[in-house]
Amino acid sequence: MIALLGDPRFVLLDEPTAGMDPQSRRAVWEFIADAKAGRATLLTTHFMDEVPRSRTLPLPLPLPLTLTPNPNPNPNPNP
Numbered sequence: 001m002i003a004l005l006g007d008p009r010f011v012l013l014d015e016p017t018a019g020m021d022p023q024s025r026r027a028v029w030e031f032i033a034d035a036k037a038g039r040a041t042l043l044t045t046h047f048m049d050e051v052p053r054s055r056t057l058p059l060p061l062p063l064p065l066t067l068t069p070n071p072n073p074n075p076n077p078n079p
Contacts, residue, residue, distance in 0.1 A: 004035050011036070013043045 003011050016032070017025040025047075032041070 001031070001035070008039065010040045011042070013041065015044055015046065017045065017047065 001013070001016065003013060013032070017028050020028065032043070
């Protein structure tokens with residue numbers, strides 16, 4: 001997977017198994033299980049059967065989810 005090039009410490013995988021047949025999904029999950037050691041991984045999926053495989057905390061989010069930039073980029077209110 002391209003997301004793992006350069007050995008990043010944080011990886012974001014947005015529905016990596018969408019549109020795949022069951023055999024390919026299993027192969028991708030085996031690859032993810034081997035590759036996630038030593039790094040933080042954020043993964044999204046619509047397949048609830050994939051959630052237990054991740055061995056992480058599932059976070060059901062309300063949709064649509066909107067992310068907005070912080071209007072105050074200075075975290076210190078007293079510069």
